[in-house]
Amino acid sequence: MTDRYKQFALSLILTASINLFGASGVLCVLGSPRIAAAQQAQSDGPGHDDHEHENDNGEHAEHSAPDDHGAPDDHGATDDHGAVRLTQAEMDEFGVKIATAGPGVILNTLELPGEVVPNADRLAHIVPRFPGIAKEVRARIGDYVKKGQVLAVIESDESLAPFEVRTLISGTIIAKHITLGEAASRDRDAFVIADLSSVWVDVTVYQRDLNIVKVGQSAQVLIGHDVAHGTSRISYITPIVDEHTRTATARLVLTNKESLWRPGMFVTARVTVGEAEVPVAVPGTALQMFEGRTVVFVETDEGLIPQPVTLGRHNETTYEVLSGLPPGIRYVSKGGFTLKAELEKEAFGDGHAH
Amino acid sequence: MIERIIQFSLRNRLLVTVFALLVMAAGYYTYTKLPVDAFPDVSPNLVQVFTVTEGLAPEEIEKFVTYPVEVAMTGLPGVEKVRSVSNFGLSVVNVYFEDNMDVYFARQLVGERLQEAREQIPEGFGEPELGPISTGMGLVLFYYLNDTKGEHSLEELRTIQDWLVKFHLQTVPGVTEVLGIGGYEKQFHVVVHPEELLRFDVTLGEVIERIRANNLNVGAQFIEKNAEEFVVRSVGLATNRDDLRSVVVKTEDGRSVFLSDLADVEIGGAIRRGVQTRNGAGEVVSGMVIKLFGTNSSTVIASVEERLRKINDILPDGVEIVPYYEQKSLVQGAVRTVTSALVQGIVLVSLVLLVFMGGLRPSFVVAISIPFSVLFAFLLMGRAGISANLMSFGGLAIAIGMMVDGTIVMVENIDRMLRTAKPDEPRMQVIARACREVGRPILFAISIIIIVFLPLFTLQGVEGKTFRPLAYTVSFAMLGSLIFALALAPMLGSVFMRAPKRKSVPGIKSRADAGESAIVRMLLRPYRPLLRFFIAHRWIAVAVSLGLLAVGAVLFPRLGSEFTPKLKEGTIVVRLTMAPSISLTESTRSTLIVERRLLAIPEVREVVTRIGRGEVGAHADPINSAEIYVLLHPPAEWRTAESQEDIENIIREELGNIPGVLANLTQPIEMTVDELLEGIRAELAIKLFGEDLDILRTQAERIAAAVRDVRGAADIQVDQVGGAPQLLVKIDRKAIARYGINVADVQAVVHAAIGGEVAGQIFEGVRRFDILVRYEPRARETAEAIGHILINGPDGLKVPLDELAEIEEIIGPRQIKREDNQRFITVQCNVIGRDIGTFVEEAQRVIDEQVDLPPGYLVTWGGQFRLQQEANKRLRVVVPFTLLAVFLLLFSSFQSLKNAVLILLNIPLALVGGVAALWLSGQNLSVPASVGFIALFGIALENGMVLVTYLNQLVKEGVPIDQASVRGACLRLRPVLMTALTTALGLIPLLLATGMGSEVQKPLATVVVGGLVTSTVLTLLVIPAIYAWFAPRKPVALD
DSSP states (O other): OHHHHHHHHHHHHHHIIIIIIIIIHHHHHHHHHHHHHHHHHHHHHHOOOOOOOOTTGGGSSSSSSSGGGOOOOOSBBTTTSSOOOOOHHHHHHHHHEEOOOEEEEEEEEEEEEEEEEOOGEEEEEOOSSOOOOEEEEEETTEEETTTEEEEEEEEETTOOOOOEEEEEEEEEEEEEEOOOOEEEESSOSSSSEEEETTTEEEEEEEGGGTTTTTTTEEEEEEEETTEEEEEEEEEEESOOOTTTEEEEEEEEEEEEEEEEOOOOOEEEEEEEEEEEEEEEEEEEGGGGEETEEEEEEEEETTEEEEEEOEEEEOOSSSEEEESSSTTTEEEEEHHHHHHHHHHHHHHHGOSSSS | HHHHHHHHHHHHHHHHHHHHHHHHHHHHHHHHHHOOSOOOOOOOOOEEOOOOOOOHHHEEEEEEIIHHHHHHHHTTTTTTEEEEETTTTTEEEEEOTTSSOHHHHHHHHHHHHHHHHHHHHHHTOOEEOOOOOOOTEEEEEEEEEEEEEEEEEHHHHHHIIIHHHHHHHHTTTTTEEEEEEOOOOOEEHHHHHHHHHHHHHHHHHHHHHHHHHTOEEEEEEEEOOOOTEEEEEEEOOOOHHHHHOOOEEEEEEEEEEEHHHHEEEEEEOOOSSSSEEEEETTTEEEEEEEEOOSSSSHHHHHHHHHHHHHHHHHSSSTTTEEEEEEEEHHHHHHHHHHHHHHHEEEEEHHHHHHHHHHHHHHHHHHHHHHHHHHHHHHHHHHHOOOOOOOOOOOOHHHHHHHTHHHHHHHHHHHHHHHHHSSSTSSSHHHHHHHHHHHHHHHHHHHHHHHHHHHHHHHHHHHHHHHHHHHHHHHHHHHHHHHIIIIIIHHHHHHHHOOOOOOOOTTTTOOOTTTTTOOHHHHHHHHHHHHHHHHTTTTTHHHHHHHHHHHHHHHHGGGGGGGOOOOOOOOOEEEEEOTTTTOHHHHHHHHHHHHHHHHHTTTEEEEEEEEOOOOOOTSOOOTEEEEEEEEEEGGGGGGOSSSSHHHHHHHHHHHTTTTTTTEEEEEHHHHHHHHHHHHHOOOEEEEEEESSSSHHHHHHHHHHHHHHHHTTTTTEEOOOOOOOOOEEEEEOOOHHHHHHHHHHHHHHHIIIIIOOOEEEEEEEEEEEEEEEEEEOOOOGTSSSHHHHTTTEEEEGEEEEEEHEEEEEEEEEESSOOOETTTTTEEEEEEESSSSSOOOOHHHHHHHHHHOOOOOOOOOOEEESSHHHHHHHHHHHHHHHHHHHHHHHHHHHHHHHHHHHHHHHHHHHHHHHHHHHHHHTTTTTBBBBHHHHHHHHHHHHHHHHHHHHHHHHHHHHHOOOOOOHHHHHHHHHHHHHHHHHHHHHHHHHHHHHHHHHHHHHHHHHHHHHHHHHHHHHIIIIIIHHHHHHHHOOOOOOOOOO
C-alpha cells in the first residue's frame, strides 16, 4: 500500500515539475528575451555603448526635465546645463572659431536694375530754323561736335537761301534725321546731340524699396559680372510711380569721361540704403537657431553655452546684436553648428529616418 | 506496417539499394543546386514603392505622392500593413505582405495598383517605382572606383560608374540592380544670369521652351528613289555644349539673342542627396550590387567578381574597381563554420561507433545512415525551398548525432541477436526478428524527436525566420534517418553483418558481457555494482535526482537572458547620425573628420563611407546619416588589439565624444534588415495617430511626460519628427491679384530659378544627360536673393518675388511617417523591474487622466511586448500540446501510463544538465539555448524509451523486476551510451567552433551536451532503480 502511494505521489510531483519546469522554462526563454535584454542594457548604464541598438540616449533624452540633474552623464561633451566643452584640438578639427564681441559697421545695400540714358540736361535737339532742302550735311552720327559747329546747310523753302544749322552744345551726335536732298522741317529733329561726359542711370525702384531709397544715397553702378563700376549718388527719385510697371525711377548722374557708359546699357545699381555703426556686430555665421530662438554661443567657465540674442539691423553677412551679447564677451563666430548639433545630439538619436 | 517494411526491405534488397542510391543521388543533385546564404533571410515580405520628386518638402511629398500610393495599396489581398515615410524629395511606401505570399505575385499586385496611384499623382511630381526584387540580404557587394592617377573628375568617374561599370554588372545573372552613389551625375548646366534676362527682355520660361524646341530628332518615313527606299531622318539633337550655346532664344530686328548671351553652359553635377567618402581624404564614386531575390548568393557573387575583372580591363587607364564589402566572405565563413562542424561531427561519431561496436561492419552500416539522412534532408530542403545557411546547416550538425541513433539501436540489436542466436537459426530470420523487436520503438523515438521540434515551427517574425530552417532540417534529417533505420538498415545488416565466430574471450565473467567490445566491458565493471546499489536503495536514487533538480532550480534564475546572440558578420559598420538640419557639405566635413580618426587606429586599413542616399532603391537615408565601413588589416598585423571586440571598443572610445555626431556600431546585414523591419526596438511603443504634426508632437511629449512618472518606466523617447529648417515662400494672393499674376506663374519661376528645371537631355550615344536650367548661384542662394527674383506679369510687367510673397524661415518636419493611412508619432519606452502587463494598464490610466487628446487622435499600444505576448500565447498552447502528443505517443507505444510517465521523467533531469552547462560556461538563456532544450527533450526521451522497452520485454519474459532492471540496464548500456555520446560528440565541434556564426550555435550545443550528461546518468542509474514502481503489472506467471 505504501508503495502504491509513494508511486502515485512521485509521479504527480514529477509530472508537475515537468510541466512547470520544462514548459515554463521554454516559455520563458522563447517569450521574454527582450525584457531581460533591456534590463541588461539598463544595468550597463550610460557610458557603455555596447548595446548599439537599445537606444543609449534614452537617459539623455530629457534634459529639460528639472529632476534630471543628477543623471550621470559621461557621454559626450554636454553637461546638464546645455554647455559644450571642447578642447582646442577639437575646435580646430571642427573649425570652431572664437571672436570677441565688438562694434561694427552694417552696410545695407540694395541691388536694382538700371539703364544708362543720356543726361537730359545736356541734350540738344537741333531743328532747322526754316523748312527747306538739305544742301549739305557736314556731320555724321557719332561725330563729336563743338558748340557752334556747322552741322548742315539747308536751302530755305521760303527764301531759297541757304542757311547753316549749328550745334548748340558740344557733344556727340547720337541721332540724325537728315539726308542730303531731303526736305527738312521744323517738326523733326535734324540732329540729336548729347554731351556724354556725364550720363544718367535710371534705376528701377520697386514699391517695397521706395521707403528706403532716398535722394543722396550713394550707389555703385555695375555693368553685369562686376566688370566696371562707377560711383555716384541718387540725385532724384520720380515722385510718382509708373502706372504700368508700378515702379519709380531713381536717377544717378555719372561722369563719363572715358566713354565707358553708353546710353542704352543695362546696369545694376548697388545702392547703399543704410549705414550704421553699431556697438555689437556679429557675422551671420555666429547665429544659430536653437530651440526656436536665435542664439550665439558664448564662452563661459562651464563651456560654450547658447545665449539667446535679439538682432537689430543686418545685411547679408553682418548682424547687429541689440541684447544678449555684451561687448567684450568671447563668442563663437564660426562653427556654431557643431555646438548646436552636440546639444541636440540626444534628441536625434533616432535619426536613422525609419 | 513496420514489420511489412522490414520484411520488404529484407526481401527486395536490390530494389531497396537502388532506391537508396537514387535518393542519395537526388539529394546530392539538390545540394549542388541549393541557394547558399550566410543566414536565413529574416527580412519581412514587403514590396517597396519609391517615388523621387526632386526638391519637394516632406509635406508636399506626403500630400501629392505618398497618400495616393498608400490609398491604392489598401485592400490588396495578403497585405498586413502599409507604412510610409515622406522625406525631403523622396517618398517610400512599404507594403508588408503575409510571409507566405509569393514575392512576385505581391509585386504584381502592387504594380497593378500603382497604375491607379500614378493617375492621382500630379504631373511632374515623380513616377512611383517598385524597389528592387531583393531582400535585406541582397546587398552582396560594394565597390568604389579608385582613380590611381587622379586624372578624372568626380563627374567623369560617376559617368564611368553609371554607364560602364553599372551597364556591365547589370547583365550578370542574379543581379537585379546596381546602384551608384558618390561624385556627381553629369549634367549640362545652363546657368542663367537674371540681369541678362532683364536686359534682353526674355523670361526664364522662354529660355526653357527654346532649349526644348531646339533639341530633337525626327523620322519622316521614306522616299523612293530608283526602286530603292531611303529612310528620311532629320537630325537636330544637341550633342554638346556649343550646340546648346547657339540656341537662339529671341530674334529682334534680325539680331539673334543666343543662349550664350543669357547664360553660361557648363558641365556640372546634378543635385545630390548622398556622398561617398574614403579614408578621410575626400569623395569617391561607388556602387552597390543587389542580388535578385532567391538566387544563390555565392554564385552571384562569384559571377559578379568574374565580371568585375573583365570590366577592370576596359576601364580607362588608372581607374580600377575596388570591392570594399563582399558578402562572400561572410557566406564562406558561415558555411565553413557549419561544414567543418559537420565533418568533424561525422568523424567523431564514426569513432564512437568503432569503439563501441567493436567491429568495422556494424559501424559501417551505422555510419552510412549519416550521408543518407543528410542527403535526404537536402532533397527535402530543395523541395521546401530552404537555402543552405548557417541555421539550416546548423540543424544538420545538431542532428548528426541523432540521426545515427535509430540505426544504432537497430544494428546493435541485430549484432546482439546474431551473437546470442542459436547457431542453427537462419541468419535472415535472426535479423528479421531483431529488426521487428526494435522497429516500433525506433519509429516512436524518432517521431518524438520530430514532434518536440514542433514549437519551433510556430515561432513568428524574426525568430521564426531564423529558427524555422533549423527545425525543418532537423526534422528532414530525422525523417531520413527513420527511413534508413527501418528500410535500409535491416537490408544492409543482412548484407554486411555476420554472426561473430564464437571464441571464448579470457576474463569474461558473465554470459551477458560476451561479445561486448572492450570499452563496454570496461564500463560495465563499475556500472553493475553501482546500479545494484541504487536498485537496492531506490530512495537514494530519488533523492539524487531531486537533489539534481534542486540544483537546477537554484541555477535557473541565475541565468542571464538575452535574445538570439548577435551574429557576427565580420564587418564593422559605424553609423553616424548628425543633426537633422545639417547640410550635405557639413555632414561630409564631419564624416571626413570621423574617418580620419578611425584611420588613426593602427588596425584599420581603410574606411569607406556612404552619406545619405545614392540612386534610389536600396537606401532612403537622409543626408544627416552616414555609414562607415571599417576595413581592417589582417589579424596577424594587429598590434594594439587582440580581437575584433577590442577594435570595436577602441572605436567606441575614439568616437564616443565627437561634437554633434552620434556614432553607433552595427553590421551591414543587421543594419539593412533593421531598416526593412522598421521595427521598434523598445518593448513598448505608444503610437499616437492623428492629423496635425504639431499636435502630434506636443501630445506625444505630454504622453511621454505622463508615462515617465509610472514606476518601471525607462528609456523613454519621443520620435524626432521636426528639426528641418525650411524657407517658406508664401504667396500673397492679394498681391498677385493686384498685378494680375497667377500662382502658377510665380511657382514656375520659383521652381526653375531656385531649384532648376530639366529642359531635355543631351545624348552622347546611348548615354543621356539632363540639361538643367537654373539661375546662377549668386541669384538664388540667399533669402534676399530669392526675394529679388523677378516674376513676369502681363504686358512685360516685372515684379520681384518678395512683393508677391512672404519669405520666411521656419522649422518644418524632417519626415512624416504614416501607418494605415494615418500620420503617427511614436513614444518608445522600456519597462524595468515590473510586469509589463500591469505597467501598460497603469500607463493607460495615467494617460487617460493627464492627457486630453483632441478628437480624431488615437493611441495604440504596441512594440515588442505585443509580439512577446502573442508568442507566449501561442507557446502556451503549443508546448503543452507537444508534451501531450509526446505523452500519447509514449502511451500508445507502451500501452502503459506508468511507463510513459517514467520516460517523461527524463525531461526535468535533462533540463538540469542543460541549465548547469549554461551557467558553468557563463552563457545566457537565449532562443538558441531553448532550441537546445527542445532537442534535448527529444534525445532524453529516446534514451528512456530504448531502455524501458527492453526492461518491459524482460519483465514480460518473466524475469523478476529487480533482476530485469540490472540485466536490462547492463545490456542497454551500449546503445544508450552510444546514442548519447554520438549526439554529444556530434555537437562538440559546434561547441568549440569560433568561426563566423558560431555564436548562435554555441548555446544550443552547450545545452544539449550538458543535458545529455545528466539525462544519461538518469537513464542509466535512476530509471532502472525506480523502474519497479512503474513496471507493467507482472504477467500471470507462465509456469
